[in-house]
Amino acid sequence: MATIGGSPAVESLIETALRDRDHDGTIRWNAIATLHERGDLETFTAARRLCAGETAAERMLGVDVIGGLPFADRSLTLLRFMAAGEDDCMVLYSVLIAFGHLRDRRALSSVIALSEHTDPGVxxxxxxxxxxxxxSPPDPAGLATLRRLTDDSDDDVADWARLGLALATGHEIEDLGEPEGRERVPGASAGGEVEDVRRQILDP
Known part of the structure; x- marks a missing residue:
C-alpha cells in the first residue's frame, strides 16, 4: 500500500475503506463520507498520496476522497493528470465522477476526451x-458530446446523456425508466439541477 502519512484517525479511515473490496460497499463509503466531513488539508494530502498508489483500489479511493474535498484547484490539476495517464477503467470512472462533484468547467476537455473511451463504464x-x-450557457463542445452520447451503444450511457442534455437545454425529460445495469453512480450526489429534476429516472 502507498505510504499515506497523516494522523491515526485519517489512516484508520483509509485502511477501513480499503478493506471493503466492494467499490459500492457501505463500509467503504461511510469511511469516505467521514473523510469528506473532515475536509482538511491533511485528508487531501493523504488522498493525493493514494492517487499515486500501486493498486487500482488505492488510486480509486484517493480519487473518491478528493472528489468531495474543498480544494478545487489542487484537485483538478491532479485529476486531469490522472485522466490523461491512467489505464484502469474503474479509476477513470472515479475520476469522471469526481469531476462531476467538483462542478468545475475547467475539467471539460478531459471529460470530452474520455467520452470516446472504448469502455462503456468510462x-x-x-x-x-x-x-x-x-x-451556463452550456459549452457548445460539451453539448455536442452529450448529443453524441445519447446514441451510445450502451443503454445506460445513452439514458444518462439524454437526461443531461435535457437538463442542459431545458427540454422536457422523457420517462426513461430505471436502468438495469449501472443503477447509480457510486458515492455520487449530483449537484445542482441533476439532483433536483426527476431523481427517480436515473438516481445516482
Whole structure:
C-alpha cells in the first residue's frame, strides 16, 4: 500500500475503506463520507498520496476522497493528470465522477476526451460529469458530446446523456425508466439541477 502519512484517525479511515473490496460497499463509503466531513488539508494530502498508489483500489479511493474535498484547484490539476495517464477503467470512472462533484468547467476537455473511451463504464462516467461541468450557457463542445452520447451503444450511457442534455437545454425529460445495469453512480450526489429534476429516472 502507498505510504499515506497523516494522523491515526485519517489512516484508520483509509485502511477501513480499503478493506471493503466492494467499490459500492457501505463500509467503504461511510469511511469516505467521514473523510469528506473532515475536509482538511491533511485528508487531501493523504488522498493525493493514494492517487499515486500501486493498486487500482488505492488510486480509486484517493480519487473518491478528493472528489468531495474543498480544494478545487489542487484537485483538478491532479485529476486531469490522472485522466490523461491512467489505464484502469474503474479509476477513470472515479475520476469522471469526481469531476462531476467538483462542478468545475475547467475539467471539460478531459471529460470530452474520455467520452470516446472504448469502455462503456468510462463513457457512463463522462455522461454523468458533463451536465455538472458544462456551464451556463452550456459549452457548445460539451453539448455536442452529450448529443453524441445519447446514441451510445450502451443503454445506460445513452439514458444518462439524454437526461443531461435535457437538463442542459431545458427540454422536457422523457420517462426513461430505471436502468438495469449501472443503477447509480457510486458515492455520487449530483449537484445542482441533476439532483433536483426527476431523481427517480436515473438516481445516482
Amino acid at each position: 463513457r457512463y462516467g463522462a455522461a454523468y460529469a458533463l451536465p455538472n461541468i458544462i456551464g
